Amino acid sequence: MNSSREYFCMPPVNLGLHVDGMGSLLRSKVSPQVACKILLEAHRYTGPEASKDGIVDGLAAPDELYGIAIEWANGYKAKLGRMYMVR
Secondary structure (H helix, E strand, O other), rough: OOOOOEOOOHHHHHHOOOOOOOOOOHOOOOOOHHHHHOOOOOOOHHHHHHHHHOOOOOOOOOHHHHHHHHHHHHHHHHHHHOOOOOO
16 A cells, blocks of 8 residues: 555445445454444545554555565465466
């Protein structure tokens, strides 16, 4: 996540919209306190807050984001390639 200017939030919560299962994945990945903060309060997280609460995997300066994203993608690509190898 951009360490200086981005934010994470759930806009549908502010709009009163509900999609079945919207919170299921979120609740399975973060603590109940963080899930409530996101799903009930529609808290708008800054990069450092999102990192502290375990919502994002990491922070990077804007000029480093693309390179870091490519590194992470290549790491997953290597793992996925082994999973889907044709024998």
